[in-house]
Amino acid sequence: GDALLDAGESMKRLAEVKDSLDIEVKQNFIDPLQNLCDKDLKEIQHHLKKLEGRRLDFDYKKKRQGKIPDEELRQAMEKFEESKEVAETSMHNLLETDIEQVSQLSALVDAQLDYHRQAVQILDELAEKLKRRETYDFGDADQSNGGFSCNPTPKVSAGSRSCRSPRPGWKSSSAEPQGNGEGDGGPADPGAPLDQPCCKALYDFEPENDGELGFKEGDIITLT
Structure with missing residues (x-):
């Protein structure tokens, strides 16, 4: 632009x-x-x-x-x-x-x-x-890409769609999976208000390495 x-x-x-x-x-x-x-x-x-x-x-x-x-x-x-x-x-x-x-x-x-x-x-x-x-560093949220981070994101973002426009400067980070699927970095309650950046999983994913987040198709995942 x-x-x-x-x-x-x-x-x-x-x-x-x-x-x-x-x-x-x-x-x-x-x-x-x-x-x-x-x-x-x-x-x-x-x-x-x-x-x-x-x-x-x-x-x-x-x-x-x-x-x-x-x-x-x-x-x-x-x-x-x-x-x-x-x-x-x-x-x-x-x-x-x-x-x-x-x-x-x-x-x-x-x-x-x-x-x-x-x-x-x-x-x-x-x-x-x-x-x-x-030559701009597009990983910088202040550059002309509108504030979207171009840093590598968790695998969840590869097959998901955003359900809320993220705020300028947001960066997704993979968090340790929570036992009940609640909290930052884990599947959120579908009925909970979407006050944070989030996305919806389009397929199931089983974590293979430490730090990866497991989820099921249709899960709403909040990002921090």
Whole structure:
């Protein structure tokens, strides 16, 4: 459970870092690029389109030279030269912003690099936490197994089911069998209130060694 919480918190941090990346990329790269497309490039396209129209007009009138007034031909040539100069100037201005555009591209790369560095750091920290959890002493009742002891338990627990949720930190211990089957470590009276951790035997067991507890199927056994 705690490991999943650690993983979830790390995923949340990754999402926050990704949001920061998106904001930074939009402000420092996408918005300037969009402005370049909507303003500078659009203006250049307008000048080039106007230049193409005046070039066609000038070519047409030049072919009709002698059939049209020279003044009309001269005006067409002047308009063509004017549009050509404006188009060249606008493209030259765009090229002069090359340093700024490279800076924006560099900002994009820096933002991505920073994102991946933070992501690696977050995942490294998560991996380290998970590795530490793998090496926990799960026999300690205070560890993340919910307080259940992983120490070897008497054979009774291998084929029994718990009839009451044990308190955190409980440990079963085999006790000397009692003559009447009463008391800690022995079969309890089925009608007695279950104020202590207990389990119900699913099969008969005859003790073979000193310290082992004998019981019959259906016995309620209290543990200490």
